[in-house]
Amino acid sequence: MVDVTNAKSQMRKGMLEYCILLLLKRQAAYASDIIQQLKEADLLVVEGTLYPLLTRLKKDGLLAYEWQESTQGPPRKYYTLTATGQQFLTELDLAWTEIERTVNYLKQ
Amino acid sequence: MKKNITINLCGRLFAIDEDAYQMLSTYEQSLRNYFRTREGGEEIAADIEARIAELLDELKAQGVEAVNIQHVTDIIHRIGKPEEMEGNDQPTPDPSPGEENSSRQQTIGNESPSLEERIEVGRSPKRLYRNPNDKKVMGVLSGFAAYFGGDPLWWRLGYMGLLMLIWVMPWVMPLSIIRFLFVGHSFVYEDGAFFNSLLLVFCYIVLAVLMPVAETPEDRLRMKGKEVNPQNLAEEITSPSLTPNPSPRGEGSGYHTCEKASNSQIHSASSLEGRAGGEFSSGCLSTTFGCIGGFFSALWAVVTFVFRWCIYAFGAFLAVMCLVGIFCLFAVAFSPIESVFSNSFMASPEFAELLPTLKVPFLVFLVSAVLVLSITAYAIIHSLLNEFRQMPSMPYRQRITLLLMWIAGIIVAGSALGSRWVAFIEAENQYSRRVWSEHDAEYRAANTHDGIFVTPREWEFLQKNGWHILNAEGCNDRFTANGEYMTGDRDVRYLDCWDDHHRQRYRVERTETLQPGTYRLTCAARANGTGACVYVIVGEGEPQFKEIPSTGNTGGNIYLHAKREMARIWQEAESLGREAEYPEDIRALVEARGHEGGYGWNLITFEPIRITKATVLRYGLTSDDAFTHHTWLGQYFSATDFVVEQL
Numbered sequence: 001m002v003d004v005t006n007a008k009s010q011m012r013k014g015m016l017e018y019c020i021l022l023l024l025k026r027q028a029a030y031a032s033d034i035i036q037q038l039k040e041a042d043l044l045v046v047e048g049t050l051y052p053l054l055t056r057l058k059k060d061g062l063l064a065y066e067w068q069e070s071t072q073g074p075p076r077k078y079y080t081l082t083a084t085g086q087q088f089l090t091e092l093d094l095a096w097t098e099i100e101r102t103v104n105y106l107k108q
Numbered sequence: 109m110k111k112n113i114t115i116n117l118c119g120r121l122f123a124i125d126e127d128a129y130q131m132l133s134t135y136e137q138s139l140r141n142y143f144r145t146r147e148g149g150e151e152i153a154a155d156i157e158a159r160i161a162e163l164l165d166e167l168k169a170q171g172v173e174a175v176n177i178q179h180v181t182d183i184i185h186r187i188g189k190p191e192e193m194e195g196n197d198q199p200t201p202d203p204s205p206g207e208e209n210s211s212r213q214q215t216i217g218n219e220s221p222s223l224e225e226r227i228e229v230g231r232s233p234k235r236l237y238r239n240p241n242d243k244k245v246m247g248v249l250s251g252f253a254a255y256f257g258g259d260p261l262w263w264r265l266g267y268m269g270l271l272m273l274i275w276v277m278p279w280v281m282p283l284s285i286i287r288f289l290f291v292g293h294s295f296v297y298e299d300g301a302f303f304n305s306l307l308l309v310f311c312y313i314v315l316a317v318l319m320p321v322a323e324t325p326e327d328r329l330r331m332k333g334k335e336v337n338p339q340n341l342a343e344e345i346t347s348p349s350l351t352p353n354p355s356p357r358g359e360g361s362g363y364h365t366c367e368k369a370s371n372s373q374i375h376s377a378s379s380l381e382g383r384a385g386g387e388f389s390s391g392c393l394s395t396t397f398g399c400i401g402g403f404f405s406a407l408w409a410v411v412t413f414v415f416r417w418c419i420y421a422f423g424a425f426l427a428v429m430c431l432v433g434i435f436c437l438f439a440v441a442f443s444p445i446e447s448v449f450s451n452s453f454m455a456s457p458e459f460a461e462l463l464p465t466l467k468v469p470f471l472v473f474l475v476s477a478v479l480v481l482s483i484t485a486y487a488i489i490h491s492l493l494n495e496f497r498q499m500p501s502m503p504y505r506q507r508i509t510l511l512l513m514w515i516a517g518i519i520v521a522g523s524a525l526g527s528r529w530v531a532f533i534e535a536e537n538q539y540s541r542r543v544w545s546e547h548d549a550e551y552r553a554a555n556t557h558d559g560i561f562v563t564p565r566e567w568e569f570l571q572k573n574g575w576h577i578l579n580a581e582g583c584n585d586r587f588t589a590n591g592e593y594m595t596g597d598r599d600v601r602y603l604d605c606w607d608d609h610h611r612q613r614y615r616v617e618r619t620e621t622l623q624p625g626t627y628r629l630t631c632a633a634r635a636n637g638t639g640a641c642v643y644v645i646v647g648e649g650e651p652q653f654k655e656i657p658s659t660g661n662t663g664g665n666i667y668l669h670a671k672r673e674m675a676r677i678w679q680e681a682e683s684l685g686r687e688a689e690y691p692e693d694i695r696a697l698v699e700a701r702g703h704e705g706g707y708g709w710n711l712i713t714f715e716p717i718r719i720t721k722a723t724v725l726r727y728g729l730t731s732d733d734a735f736t737h738h739t740w741l742g743q744y745f746s747a748t749d750f751v752v753e754q755l
Contacts, residue, residue, distance in 0.1 A: 031155065031158075031159065032159065032162055035159075045188075046186070046187065046188025046189075046192045046193060047159065047186055047187045047188065048139075048156060048187040048188040048189075048190070048192065048193035049188065049192070049193045051152045051155045051156050051159070051193065052143070052152050052193055054155070055148040055151055055152050055155070056148075058148075059147065059148055073120060073161075073162070073165060074118050074119045074120065074158075074161070076158065077155070077158075
């Protein structure tokens with residue numbers, strides 16, 4: 001049986017990294033904010049998915065974080081996009097445009 | 109009342125139930141274990157821990173005083189299993205597990221056992237369950253794979269292979285072997301493949317009925333042979349295709365919708381190991397072979413669909429047959445025995461006399477058979493309803509009870525029937541022997557002529573042809589036969605006598621009154637031994653004997669002559685360059701046994717027979733050594749076509 005849900009999740013997964021970078025480009029954020037937004041966009045099904053991804057992006061030098069005191073509770077990680085991240089994102093933007101064009105073309 | 113402890117998570121304090129704490133800590137431990145091996149794993153685990161703290165904070169803000177196990181389950185659900193966080197995750201199609209959990213909690217009321225209970229029950233070893241998370245038909249083979257190891261795909265392929273193997277080699281199957289052992293029947297027989305396949309399908313249904321569905325996380329752990337401990341439970345609980353509460357038994361629509369939901373979950377997202385079938389068809393194959401993979405996956409879907417509905421139909425058929433059987437049993441039980449056996453010898457008082465105690469064991473049989481049939485029908489209907497999500501599955505204990513009752517019922521019914529059956533068969537034998545001996549005596553008396561019993565058909569033949577039996581000693585009540593006449597006509601009757609131990613002293617004679625002249629007698633005869641003769645007696649003179657050549661039932665000079673004649677005609681035609689035309693009688697003789705050599709008939713001639721004054725000519729066939737002074741050494745001899753002609 002062809003599993004639509006599975007195909008959808010594969011698509012989402014591919015986009016997840018790109019979307020996180022986009023979110024952070026707009027505005028630096030806490031992990032919980034990213035989760036909130038991704039969930040609203042229906043891109044995230046299991047919250048835990050985010051953390052290994054953030055760690056990897058940080059390791060690749062695309063992200064950085066600083067500890068920030070929050071109003072209520074312990075200090076939290078505040079993620080920002082690095083210069084490398086910016087550049088990487090630009091490339092991803094190009095790739096995305098290309099994909100979009102291809103898909104649009106095929107859809108006609 | 110539950111023990112409550114306080115924990116410190118990322119510098120924040122939370123009041124938490126002890127069981128909830130246990131679950132949370134095992135979850136955290138499993139995260140740490142999972143990410144430990146990779147770079148930055150510690151950090152990931154710490155991040156997630158921070159997230160847990162955040163979520164607990166939210167709960168606190170909502171006014172939750174003490175975190176309980178349900179909260180922890182929700183959180184675990186939300187954050188997900190460690191495997192799911194990685195690339196190879198499966199989606200959890202239920203975006204708000206917390207809500208659903210609580211709704212389920214309501215529908216099932218207080219039926220949900222606490223963690224302690226779950227752990228308590230879980231100390232048992234591996235159990236055989238049907239696997240609802242990875243099923244093609246009813247999850248039996250998947251359950252086997254979980255129990256005995258191996259990939260469900262291979263089990264399925266094996267099963268399908270076995271089904272196909274049956275059609276090629278029916279004798280490999282148990283049913284054939286059973287037949288061979290107990291019935292002594294040849295083990296290759298018609299329809300063997302069909303019945304063996306039915307047996308395999310039947311086995312599947314029996315297994316599907318007997319094996320419970322692994323509905324709860326505990327069941328699934330036991331199915332996989334994992335220990336039921338908090339850590340495994342937490343992992344299992346957070347598995348995407350779960351039904352978080354054990355044995356949902358709620359009534360009405362609440363239950364229904366829950367099950368629908370979980371059903372769709374099952375279909376859309378199966379656990380990692382359960383993806384084998386799907387991957388086989390839609391995954392690796394499609395990427396490797398492109399459209400071929402698509403074809404296979406479509407084929408696979410069709411096959412499983414058809415197979416599943418065959419199983420359903422067969423199950424429904426069995427259930428209906430059980431109900432019909434119950435009805436029939438009652439119909440038999442409450443009607444007088446005469447009406448049941450009307451038009452049969454069993455209705456006769458003589459037979460009833462031979463079988464005096466039918467009633468009591470029959471009642472025992474009736475009760476137990478009805479029990480067995482109703483349990484079977486109930487189990488099948490229950491399974492079908494469960495399959496269509498109309499009914500919760502049967503508890504383990506009920507299953508065992510029913511199974512034991514079923515076996516006991518079969519034993520009681522079987523032995524009651526068995527003992528009665530033996531008596532019945534005996535009575536029937538006795539009865540039929542009596543009836544037959546009476547019948548036989550009557551029949552023999554009516555067909556005995558001059559002290560010799562001859563069947564009406566043979567008597568008619570002998571009368572019509574003027575034959576008189578003078579000696580019938582050792583002839584086995586048979587004086588004529590048909591089937592091996594020289595032209596191959598199977599209906600032609602001829603004189604014939606047979607005894608395996610050559611004890612027959614047959615003498616059959618015909619009389620003709622002849623005017624003076626010269627005559628010739630011809631006949632056709634055969635024998636498979638020496639000592640049988642055709643004879644002629646003129647008036648009161650001495651008999652002349654001619655021994656029938658011992659040709660058995662092939663060849664014989666009549667056949668050989670016809671064959672020679674045919675060859676001659678062929679040669680003649682050949683030399684003239686014409687198509688050979690054979691006379692019909694010659695052709696019939698040669699082809700009597702499909703060119704395989706006739707039936708052994710020989711032409712016997714008495715010539716000349718001189719008659720000086722009007723007298724009687726007696727002639728016939730005999731093996732009577734007192735008459736011929738030859739000893740008969742064979743099993744059979746025949747003669748026919750006696751003709752007396754004037755020369």
